[in-house]
C-alpha cells in the first residue's frame with residue numbers, strides 16, 4: 001500500500017467520520033499530484049482545439065469531378081450516386097457557377113461522347129465534347145483550373161483504357177493516342193492533363209508531346225497509383241465506361257501491393273509529372289502515407305464514387321450523420337498525406353468546414 005493511501009486510511013479511522021467516498025476522493029487527489037502530462041488540457045474548448053488542430057480542410061484544395069454529356073439541355077441523374085449528374089455543356093456551366101459560390105475553382109472533366117469507336121477518335125477530335133467544353137468553360141470563367149481526364153475508355157467502343165489486340169491492351173500504341181488526346185486537350189484550354197490509364201511511360205510520352213507542341217506550361221497530374229478497385233462501380237455508370245469484356249487488372253494495380261505503389265510514383269516523378277495521384281483514397285490511406293514519404297510533388301487522392309455512394313446510402317437510411325462523416329473521411333485523407341483531394345463531396349466542404357475554420 002502506498003504511503004499517501006495509508007495516511008488516508010489512518011486519518012479516516014482516526015476521526016471515524018469519513019465516508020468510503022471521501023476516502024476514494026482523497027486517493028484520487030493524491031494520485032493527481034504526480035500526473036503532470038494532461039493532453040486533455042489542449043481539448044478544453046473549441047478555441048483551444050482549433051488552435052492546435054493539425055489537419056484543416058479548405059475548399060481551395062479540392063477538385064470537383066464533372067461528367068459532360070454530348071446531348072443538349074440534359075441533367076441526367078446517376079442513380080448509384082445520389083446528387084451527381086451527367087450534364088450537357090450548358091448545364092455544366094450553371095453547375096460550375098454554383099460550385100464557385102461554394103469556393104470550388106478546380107474541376108476535373110470527363111466527357112461522355114455520343115459516338116464511340118475502336119480508335120477513340122472522338123477523344124482527340126477538336127469538336128469533341130471535352131474540347132468544346134474546355135473552350136466554352138474558359139470563355140465563361142477566368143479564374144478556374146480545368147483538369148482533363150486523359151484516357152481512352154470513355155471513347156472506346158469496348159470500354160478499355162487502350163488499344164486492344166487479341167483481348168490484350170497494347171501499351172505502346174496506346175501512348176501514341178494519349179499524345180494526340182493530350183495535345184488536343186491542351187490546345188482547347190486544359191490547364192492540367194490527367195492521364196488515368198496506367199500505361200507504362202504515359203507521363204513521359206505526354207510530356208514530350210506537349211513540349212514539342214509548345215504546351216510546356218500545361219501540367220501533368222498522373223494517376224500514378226491507381227488500383228484495380230471495386231470502389232469504381234458507380235463511376236462506370238456515371239462515365240459509361242464499363243469494359244465490354246474482361247477487367248482492368250493487367251494495367252491497374254493489384255490492391256495488395258504497396259512497394260509497387262512507390263515504384264509507380266517514383267517512375268512518374270522521374271518522367272516529369274507535376275502531381276501524382278493515389279486512387280481510391282479511403283481504402284488506401286496507408287498507400288497515400290507511404291507515397292507521400294517518398295515524393296516531392298503535390299500528392300492528390302481521388303475519393304472515388306464507391307466511397308461517395310456508401311456514405312450517401314447510409315445517410316439516406318438515417319444510419320450515419322452525413323456531414324460529420326464526410327468531414328471525418330476527408331480529414332483522414334488529408335491527414336494521411338494528400339495535399340489535394342478529388343471528391344464528389346467537394347461542394348460540401350465549404351459548408352461542413354464553415355464552423356471549424
Ligand SMILES: [Zn+2]
Pocket residue numbers: 151152153154160161196197
Ligand atoms: Zn480509362
